[in-house]
Amino acid sequence: MLIAVDIGNSSINIGYFTANGISVQSINTHPLKDSEEYLTDICNFLQQKRIEKNSHGGIISSVVPGHTSVLTEALRRLSADEGAALLTVTHEMSSGLKFRVNAPEKVGSDRLANAVAAKEIYGKPAAVIDFGTATTITVVGVDDDFIGGAILPGLGLMNRALGEGTSRLQEIILEPPLRALGVDTQTCIRSGLFYGTAGACERILMGIEEETGVTLKVILTGGFATVMGRFLRRIHEINSNLTLEGLRILYEKNRPS
Ligand SMILES: Nc1ncnc2c1ncn2[C@@H]1O[C@H](COP(=O)(O)OP(=O)(O)O)[C@@H](O)[C@H]1O
Ligand SMILES: CC(C)(COP(=O)(O)O)[C@@H](O)C(=O)NCCC(=O)O
Ligand SMILES: [K+]
Structure with missing residues:
Protein backbone atom coordinates (compact mmCIF):
# COMPACT_ATOMS: atom_id res chain seq x y z
CA MET A 1 0.00 0.00 0.00
CA LEU A 2 1.00 3.60 -0.58
CA ILE A 3 -0.34 6.47 1.52
CA ALA A 4 -0.29 9.82 -0.27
CA VAL A 5 -1.08 12.99 1.71
CA ASP A 6 -2.05 16.26 0.00
CA ILE A 7 -2.20 19.10 2.50
CA GLY A 8 -4.14 21.97 0.91
CA ASN A 9 -5.42 25.20 2.43
CA SER A 10 -8.97 23.82 2.91
CA SER A 11 -8.58 20.05 3.09
CA ILE A 12 -6.04 17.40 3.84
CA ASN A 13 -6.73 14.62 1.35
CA ILE A 14 -5.21 11.25 2.14
CA GLY A 15 -5.15 8.66 -0.64
CA TYR A 16 -4.70 4.99 0.23
CA PHE A 17 -3.54 3.10 -2.85
CA THR A 18 -4.14 -0.63 -2.44
CA ALA A 19 -4.42 -3.56 -4.82
CA ASN A 20 -8.16 -2.73 -4.98
CA GLY A 21 -7.63 0.88 -6.08
CA ILE A 22 -7.69 4.16 -4.22
CA SER A 23 -9.71 5.20 -1.14
CA VAL A 24 -9.67 8.88 -0.20
CA GLN A 25 -10.06 10.36 3.26
CA SER A 26 -10.67 14.10 3.58
CA ILE A 27 -10.00 16.06 6.78
CA ASN A 28 -10.46 19.83 7.21
CA THR A 29 -7.10 21.60 7.23
CA HIS A 30 -8.18 23.87 10.07
CA PRO A 31 -7.99 23.62 12.99
CA LEU A 32 -4.60 21.88 13.09
CA LYS A 33 -4.64 18.71 15.20
CA ASP A 34 -1.71 16.92 16.80
CA SER A 35 -0.05 13.87 15.27
CA GLU A 36 -1.79 11.50 17.70
CA GLU A 37 -5.20 12.76 16.52
CA TYR A 38 -4.29 12.43 12.83
CA LEU A 39 -2.98 8.94 13.52
CA THR A 40 -6.32 8.08 15.14
CA ASP A 41 -8.22 9.55 12.15
CA ILE A 42 -6.12 7.45 9.78
CA CYS A 43 -6.51 4.23 11.78
CA ASN A 44 -10.28 4.76 12.09
CA PHE A 45 -10.59 5.27 8.33
CA LEU A 46 -8.49 2.18 7.58
CA GLN A 47 -10.65 0.12 9.92
CA GLN A 48 -13.91 1.49 8.51
CA LYS A 49 -12.78 0.74 4.94
CA ARG A 50 -11.31 -2.61 6.00
CA ILE A 51 -7.93 -1.67 4.56
CA GLU A 52 -5.09 -3.70 6.01
CA LYS A 53 -2.36 -1.67 7.65
CA ASN A 54 0.29 -3.81 5.99
CA SER A 55 3.63 -2.60 4.69
CA HIS A 56 3.32 0.82 3.11
CA GLY A 57 5.29 3.75 1.79
CA GLY A 58 4.24 7.35 2.19
CA ILE A 59 4.52 10.61 0.32
CA ILE A 60 3.46 14.08 1.47
CA SER A 61 2.75 17.27 -0.43
CA SER A 62 2.07 20.35 1.64
CA VAL A 63 1.27 23.95 0.74
CA VAL A 64 0.61 24.70 4.42
CA PRO A 65 4.09 24.62 6.01
CA GLY A 66 2.79 24.73 9.60
CA HIS A 67 1.00 21.40 9.03
CA THR A 68 3.81 19.44 7.40
CA SER A 69 5.71 18.14 10.42
CA VAL A 70 2.63 16.99 12.36
CA LEU A 71 1.34 14.91 9.44
CA THR A 72 4.81 13.58 8.70
CA GLU A 73 5.01 12.49 12.33
CA ALA A 74 1.59 10.78 12.12
CA LEU A 75 2.67 8.78 9.04
CA ARG A 76 5.98 7.93 10.66
CA ARG A 77 4.20 6.53 13.70
CA LEU A 78 1.81 4.55 11.52
CA SER A 79 4.71 2.88 9.76
CA ALA A 80 7.08 2.75 12.74
CA ASP A 81 7.90 -0.95 12.45
CA GLU A 82 8.16 -1.01 8.69
CA GLY A 83 11.15 1.13 7.88
CA ALA A 84 9.12 2.12 4.80
CA ALA A 85 10.11 5.17 2.78
CA LEU A 86 8.41 8.44 3.64
CA LEU A 87 8.99 11.11 1.00
CA THR A 88 8.20 14.82 0.96
CA VAL A 89 7.64 16.44 -2.43
CA THR A 90 10.24 19.00 -3.49
CA HIS A 91 11.13 20.46 -6.86
CA GLU A 92 14.44 18.61 -6.62
CA MET A 93 12.96 15.09 -6.75
CA SER A 94 12.70 13.13 -10.00
CA SER A 95 9.49 14.15 -11.69
CA GLY A 96 10.16 13.65 -15.38
CA LEU A 97 9.61 17.40 -15.83
N1 LIG B 1 -16.28 16.52 -2.85
C1 LIG B 1 -16.59 17.83 -2.85
N2 LIG B 1 -17.77 18.24 -3.37
C2 LIG B 1 -18.08 19.55 -3.41
N3 LIG B 1 -17.30 20.52 -2.93
C3 LIG B 1 -16.15 20.16 -2.38
C4 LIG B 1 -15.71 18.80 -2.32
N4 LIG B 1 -14.51 18.76 -1.74
C5 LIG B 1 -14.20 20.03 -1.46
N5 LIG B 1 -15.18 20.87 -1.84
C6 LIG B 1 -15.20 22.33 -1.75
O1 LIG B 1 -14.07 22.81 -2.44
C7 LIG B 1 -13.32 23.68 -1.61
C8 LIG B 1 -11.86 23.55 -1.98
O2 LIG B 1 -11.46 22.25 -1.62
P1 LIG B 1 -10.09 21.60 -1.98
O3 LIG B 1 -10.00 21.35 -3.44
O4 LIG B 1 -9.93 20.43 -1.09
O5 LIG B 1 -9.10 22.77 -1.59
P2 LIG B 1 -7.56 22.76 -1.17
O6 LIG B 1 -6.85 21.81 -2.11
O7 LIG B 1 -7.17 24.17 -1.36
O8 LIG B 1 -7.49 22.30 0.25
C9 LIG B 1 -13.68 23.26 -0.19
O9 LIG B 1 -13.59 24.33 0.72
C10 LIG B 1 -15.11 22.79 -0.32
O10 LIG B 1 -16.00 23.89 -0.15
C1 LIG C 1 -1.40 28.41 -5.14
C2 LIG C 1 -1.66 27.60 -3.87
C3 LIG C 1 -2.00 28.56 -2.73
C4 LIG C 1 -2.87 26.67 -4.11
O1 LIG C 1 -3.20 26.04 -2.91
P1 LIG C 1 -4.60 25.29 -2.67
O2 LIG C 1 -5.67 26.09 -3.29
O3 LIG C 1 -4.48 23.93 -3.36
O4 LIG C 1 -4.73 25.12 -1.20
C5 LIG C 1 -0.42 26.69 -3.53
O5 LIG C 1 -0.12 25.86 -4.62
C6 LIG C 1 0.78 27.53 -3.17
O6 LIG C 1 0.90 28.02 -2.08
N1 LIG C 1 1.70 27.70 -4.17
C7 LIG C 1 2.91 28.47 -4.02
C8 LIG C 1 3.08 29.45 -5.13
C9 LIG C 1 3.16 28.83 -6.53
O7 LIG C 1 2.72 27.70 -6.76
O8 LIG C 1 3.70 29.49 -7.42
K1 LIG D 1 -0.83 33.11 2.40
Whole structure:
Protein backbone atom coordinates (compact mmCIF):
# COMPACT_ATOMS: atom_id res chain seq x y z
CA MET A 1 0.00 0.00 0.00
CA LEU A 2 1.00 3.60 -0.58
CA ILE A 3 -0.34 6.47 1.52
CA ALA A 4 -0.29 9.82 -0.27
CA VAL A 5 -1.08 12.99 1.71
CA ASP A 6 -2.05 16.26 0.00
CA ILE A 7 -2.20 19.10 2.50
CA GLY A 8 -4.14 21.97 0.91
CA ASN A 9 -5.42 25.20 2.43
CA SER A 10 -8.97 23.82 2.91
CA SER A 11 -8.58 20.05 3.09
CA ILE A 12 -6.04 17.40 3.84
CA ASN A 13 -6.73 14.62 1.35
CA ILE A 14 -5.21 11.25 2.14
CA GLY A 15 -5.15 8.66 -0.64
CA TYR A 16 -4.70 4.99 0.23
CA PHE A 17 -3.54 3.10 -2.85
CA THR A 18 -4.14 -0.63 -2.44
CA ALA A 19 -4.42 -3.56 -4.82
CA ASN A 20 -8.16 -2.73 -4.98
CA GLY A 21 -7.63 0.88 -6.08
CA ILE A 22 -7.69 4.16 -4.22
CA SER A 23 -9.71 5.20 -1.14
CA VAL A 24 -9.67 8.88 -0.20
CA GLN A 25 -10.06 10.36 3.26
CA SER A 26 -10.67 14.10 3.58
CA ILE A 27 -10.00 16.06 6.78
CA ASN A 28 -10.46 19.83 7.21
CA THR A 29 -7.10 21.60 7.23
CA HIS A 30 -8.18 23.87 10.07
CA PRO A 31 -7.99 23.62 12.99
CA LEU A 32 -4.60 21.88 13.09
CA LYS A 33 -4.64 18.71 15.20
CA ASP A 34 -1.71 16.92 16.80
CA SER A 35 -0.05 13.87 15.27
CA GLU A 36 -1.79 11.50 17.70
CA GLU A 37 -5.20 12.76 16.52
CA TYR A 38 -4.29 12.43 12.83
CA LEU A 39 -2.98 8.94 13.52
CA THR A 40 -6.32 8.08 15.14
CA ASP A 41 -8.22 9.55 12.15
CA ILE A 42 -6.12 7.45 9.78
CA CYS A 43 -6.51 4.23 11.78
CA ASN A 44 -10.28 4.76 12.09
CA PHE A 45 -10.59 5.27 8.33
CA LEU A 46 -8.49 2.18 7.58
CA GLN A 47 -10.65 0.12 9.92
CA GLN A 48 -13.91 1.49 8.51
CA LYS A 49 -12.78 0.74 4.94
CA ARG A 50 -11.31 -2.61 6.00
CA ILE A 51 -7.93 -1.67 4.56
CA GLU A 52 -5.09 -3.70 6.01
CA LYS A 53 -2.36 -1.67 7.65
CA ASN A 54 0.29 -3.81 5.99
CA SER A 55 3.63 -2.60 4.69
CA HIS A 56 3.32 0.82 3.11
CA GLY A 57 5.29 3.75 1.79
CA GLY A 58 4.24 7.35 2.19
CA ILE A 59 4.52 10.61 0.32
CA ILE A 60 3.46 14.08 1.47
CA SER A 61 2.75 17.27 -0.43
CA SER A 62 2.07 20.35 1.64
CA VAL A 63 1.27 23.95 0.74
CA VAL A 64 0.61 24.70 4.42
CA PRO A 65 4.09 24.62 6.01
CA GLY A 66 2.79 24.73 9.60
CA HIS A 67 1.00 21.40 9.03
CA THR A 68 3.81 19.44 7.40
CA SER A 69 5.71 18.14 10.42
CA VAL A 70 2.63 16.99 12.36
CA LEU A 71 1.34 14.91 9.44
CA THR A 72 4.81 13.58 8.70
CA GLU A 73 5.01 12.49 12.33
CA ALA A 74 1.59 10.78 12.12
CA LEU A 75 2.67 8.78 9.04
CA ARG A 76 5.98 7.93 10.66
CA ARG A 77 4.20 6.53 13.70
CA LEU A 78 1.81 4.55 11.52
CA SER A 79 4.71 2.88 9.76
CA ALA A 80 7.08 2.75 12.74
CA ASP A 81 7.90 -0.95 12.45
CA GLU A 82 8.16 -1.01 8.69
CA GLY A 83 11.15 1.13 7.88
CA ALA A 84 9.12 2.12 4.80
CA ALA A 85 10.11 5.17 2.78
CA LEU A 86 8.41 8.44 3.64
CA LEU A 87 8.99 11.11 1.00
CA THR A 88 8.20 14.82 0.96
CA VAL A 89 7.64 16.44 -2.43
CA THR A 90 10.24 19.00 -3.49
CA HIS A 91 11.13 20.46 -6.86
CA GLU A 92 14.44 18.61 -6.62
CA MET A 93 12.96 15.09 -6.75
CA SER A 94 12.70 13.13 -10.00
CA SER A 95 9.49 14.15 -11.69
CA GLY A 96 10.16 13.65 -15.38
CA LEU A 97 9.61 17.40 -15.83
CA LYS A 98 12.09 20.19 -16.47
CA PHE A 99 11.28 23.47 -14.77
CA ARG A 100 11.10 26.48 -17.06
CA VAL A 101 9.97 28.99 -14.45
CA ASN A 102 11.83 31.65 -12.50
CA ALA A 103 11.81 29.98 -9.07
CA PRO A 104 11.05 26.23 -9.12
CA GLU A 105 11.51 26.03 -5.34
CA LYS A 106 8.51 28.33 -4.89
CA VAL A 107 6.07 26.28 -6.96
CA GLY A 108 3.38 24.68 -4.81
CA SER A 109 4.02 20.94 -4.50
CA ASP A 110 0.34 20.29 -5.29
CA ARG A 111 0.87 22.04 -8.62
CA LEU A 112 3.97 19.94 -9.26
CA ALA A 113 1.98 16.77 -8.51
CA ASN A 114 -0.82 17.97 -10.80
CA ALA A 115 1.68 18.57 -13.62
CA VAL A 116 3.26 15.14 -13.22
CA ALA A 117 -0.11 13.38 -13.23
CA ALA A 118 -1.37 15.35 -16.23
CA LYS A 119 1.70 14.45 -18.27
CA GLU A 120 1.79 10.77 -17.29
CA ILE A 121 -1.96 10.06 -17.43
CA TYR A 122 -3.25 12.39 -20.16
CA GLY A 123 -0.13 13.38 -22.10
CA LYS A 124 1.40 16.75 -22.91
CA PRO A 125 0.90 19.57 -23.70
CA ALA A 126 -1.67 19.92 -20.94
CA ALA A 127 -3.14 22.39 -18.50
CA VAL A 128 -4.52 21.43 -15.11
CA ILE A 129 -7.10 23.68 -13.52
CA ASP A 130 -7.26 23.00 -9.77
CA PHE A 131 -10.41 24.52 -8.30
CA GLY A 132 -9.43 24.56 -4.62
CA THR A 133 -8.95 27.35 -2.08
CA ALA A 134 -7.13 29.10 -4.88
CA THR A 135 -7.91 28.35 -8.51
CA THR A 136 -4.62 27.39 -10.13
CA ILE A 137 -3.70 26.69 -13.72
CA THR A 138 -0.55 24.65 -14.28
CA VAL A 139 0.88 23.97 -17.72
CA VAL A 140 3.09 21.17 -19.02
CA GLY A 141 4.67 22.08 -22.36
CA VAL A 142 5.57 19.95 -25.36
CA ASP A 143 9.08 19.18 -24.07
CA ASP A 144 7.96 17.70 -20.72
CA ASP A 145 8.53 21.05 -19.17
CA PHE A 146 6.75 22.77 -16.30
CA ILE A 147 6.26 26.15 -17.92
CA GLY A 148 4.06 27.97 -15.38
CA GLY A 149 0.40 28.98 -15.32
CA ALA A 150 -1.84 31.28 -13.33
CA ILE A 151 -3.26 31.70 -9.82
CA LEU A 152 -6.53 33.36 -8.87
CA PRO A 153 -8.73 33.34 -5.78
CA GLY A 154 -10.86 30.23 -5.48
CA LEU A 155 -14.67 30.38 -5.41
CA GLY A 156 -14.82 30.27 -1.61
CA LEU A 157 -12.25 33.02 -1.21
CA MET A 158 -14.03 35.29 -3.70
CA ASN A 159 -17.27 34.73 -1.85
CA ARG A 160 -15.68 35.50 1.51
CA ALA A 161 -13.90 38.57 0.14
CA LEU A 162 -17.19 40.04 -1.10
CA GLY A 163 -18.81 39.43 2.29
CA GLU A 164 -15.92 40.89 4.25
CA GLY A 165 -15.01 43.76 1.95
CA THR A 166 -18.43 45.34 1.49
CA SER A 167 -21.12 46.66 3.81
CA ARG A 168 -24.15 45.23 2.07
CA LEU A 169 -23.01 41.92 0.59
CA GLN A 170 -23.07 38.70 2.55
CA GLU A 171 -21.48 35.40 1.73
CA ILE A 172 -23.81 33.25 -0.32
CA ILE A 173 -24.25 29.49 -0.16
CA LEU A 174 -21.87 28.28 -2.89
CA GLU A 175 -24.47 26.79 -5.19
CA PRO A 176 -24.11 27.19 -8.94
CA PRO A 177 -26.39 29.69 -10.70
CA LEU A 178 -29.05 28.57 -13.17
CA ARG A 179 -28.42 31.56 -15.43
CA ALA A 180 -25.65 34.07 -16.15
CA LEU A 181 -28.15 36.88 -15.73
CA GLY A 182 -28.53 37.41 -11.99
CA VAL A 183 -31.86 38.90 -10.88
CA ASP A 184 -31.15 39.59 -7.21
CA THR A 185 -28.06 40.08 -5.11
CA GLN A 186 -27.54 36.37 -4.46
CA THR A 187 -27.96 35.25 -8.05
CA CYS A 188 -25.75 38.13 -9.19
CA ILE A 189 -22.98 36.94 -6.87
CA ARG A 190 -23.48 33.34 -8.00
CA SER A 191 -23.15 34.43 -11.60
CA GLY A 192 -20.03 36.43 -10.86
CA LEU A 193 -18.33 33.58 -9.02
CA PHE A 194 -19.15 30.63 -11.29
CA TYR A 195 -19.42 32.19 -14.76
CA GLY A 196 -16.64 34.62 -13.84
CA THR A 197 -14.25 31.87 -12.77
CA ALA A 198 -15.07 29.77 -15.85
CA GLY A 199 -14.59 32.75 -18.15
CA ALA A 200 -11.33 33.72 -16.45
CA CYS A 201 -9.96 30.21 -16.94
CA GLU A 202 -11.04 30.10 -20.60
CA ARG A 203 -9.39 33.48 -21.21
CA ILE A 204 -6.15 32.50 -19.48
CA LEU A 205 -5.98 29.24 -21.46
CA MET A 206 -6.57 31.18 -24.70
CA GLY A 207 -3.78 33.59 -23.82
CA ILE A 208 -1.33 30.80 -22.96
CA GLU A 209 -2.17 28.95 -26.18
CA GLU A 210 -1.62 32.11 -28.23
CA GLU A 211 1.70 32.76 -26.51
CA THR A 212 3.01 29.19 -26.80
CA GLY A 213 1.41 28.19 -30.11
CA VAL A 214 0.12 24.87 -28.74
CA THR A 215 -3.31 23.45 -28.02
CA LEU A 216 -3.62 22.27 -24.45
CA LYS A 217 -5.49 19.26 -23.12
CA VAL A 218 -7.44 20.47 -20.11
CA ILE A 219 -7.85 18.49 -16.90
CA LEU A 220 -9.94 19.71 -13.96
CA THR A 221 -9.35 18.79 -10.34
CA GLY A 222 -10.00 20.19 -6.84
CA GLY A 223 -13.13 20.33 -4.72
CA PHE A 224 -15.07 22.43 -7.24
CA ALA A 225 -13.96 20.53 -10.37
CA THR A 226 -17.23 18.74 -11.06
CA VAL A 227 -19.43 21.79 -10.68
CA MET A 228 -17.05 24.00 -12.65
CA GLY A 229 -16.93 21.45 -15.45
CA ARG A 230 -20.54 22.40 -16.24
CA PHE A 231 -19.58 26.05 -16.77
CA LEU A 232 -16.31 25.70 -18.64
CA ARG A 233 -16.71 26.01 -22.42
CA ARG A 234 -13.72 23.89 -23.19
CA ILE A 235 -13.39 20.16 -23.74
CA HIS A 236 -11.90 18.71 -20.59
CA GLU A 237 -11.38 15.70 -18.39
CA ILE A 238 -12.30 15.68 -14.70
CA ASN A 239 -10.09 13.80 -12.28
CA SER A 240 -10.81 14.61 -8.66
CA ASN A 241 -7.86 12.48 -7.52
CA LEU A 242 -5.33 14.01 -9.90
CA THR A 243 -3.06 15.45 -7.19
CA LEU A 244 -3.04 12.14 -5.30
CA GLU A 245 -2.30 10.28 -8.56
CA GLY A 246 0.61 12.66 -9.12
CA LEU A 247 1.91 11.85 -5.66
CA ARG A 248 1.68 8.13 -6.43
CA ILE A 249 3.73 8.65 -9.60
CA LEU A 250 6.27 10.81 -7.76
CA TYR A 251 6.62 8.10 -5.13
CA GLU A 252 7.30 5.47 -7.80
CA LYS A 253 9.92 7.69 -9.43
CA ASN A 254 11.70 8.42 -6.15
CA ARG A 255 11.27 5.39 -3.90
CA PRO A 256 14.52 3.96 -2.60
CA SER A 257 15.35 0.79 -4.54
N1 LIG B 1 -16.28 16.52 -2.85
C1 LIG B 1 -16.59 17.83 -2.85
N2 LIG B 1 -17.77 18.24 -3.37
C2 LIG B 1 -18.08 19.55 -3.41
N3 LIG B 1 -17.30 20.52 -2.93
C3 LIG B 1 -16.15 20.16 -2.38
C4 LIG B 1 -15.71 18.80 -2.32
N4 LIG B 1 -14.51 18.76 -1.74
C5 LIG B 1 -14.20 20.03 -1.46
N5 LIG B 1 -15.18 20.87 -1.84
C6 LIG B 1 -15.20 22.33 -1.75
O1 LIG B 1 -14.07 22.81 -2.44
C7 LIG B 1 -13.32 23.68 -1.61
C8 LIG B 1 -11.86 23.55 -1.98
O2 LIG B 1 -11.46 22.25 -1.62
P1 LIG B 1 -10.09 21.60 -1.98
O3 LIG B 1 -10.00 21.35 -3.44
O4 LIG B 1 -9.93 20.43 -1.09
O5 LIG B 1 -9.10 22.77 -1.59
P2 LIG B 1 -7.56 22.76 -1.17
O6 LIG B 1 -6.85 21.81 -2.11
O7 LIG B 1 -7.17 24.17 -1.36
O8 LIG B 1 -7.49 22.30 0.25
C9 LIG B 1 -13.68 23.26 -0.19
O9 LIG B 1 -13.59 24.33 0.72
C10 LIG B 1 -15.11 22.79 -0.32
O10 LIG B 1 -16.00 23.89 -0.15
C1 LIG C 1 -1.40 28.41 -5.14
C2 LIG C 1 -1.66 27.60 -3.87
C3 LIG C 1 -2.00 28.56 -2.73
C4 LIG C 1 -2.87 26.67 -4.11
O1 LIG C 1 -3.20 26.04 -2.91
P1 LIG C 1 -4.60 25.29 -2.67
O2 LIG C 1 -5.67 26.09 -3.29
O3 LIG C 1 -4.48 23.93 -3.36
O4 LIG C 1 -4.73 25.12 -1.20
C5 LIG C 1 -0.42 26.69 -3.53
O5 LIG C 1 -0.12 25.86 -4.62
C6 LIG C 1 0.78 27.53 -3.17
O6 LIG C 1 0.90 28.02 -2.08
N1 LIG C 1 1.70 27.70 -4.17
C7 LIG C 1 2.91 28.47 -4.02
C8 LIG C 1 3.08 29.45 -5.13
C9 LIG C 1 3.16 28.83 -6.53
O7 LIG C 1 2.72 27.70 -6.76
O8 LIG C 1 3.70 29.49 -7.42
K1 LIG D 1 -0.83 33.11 2.40
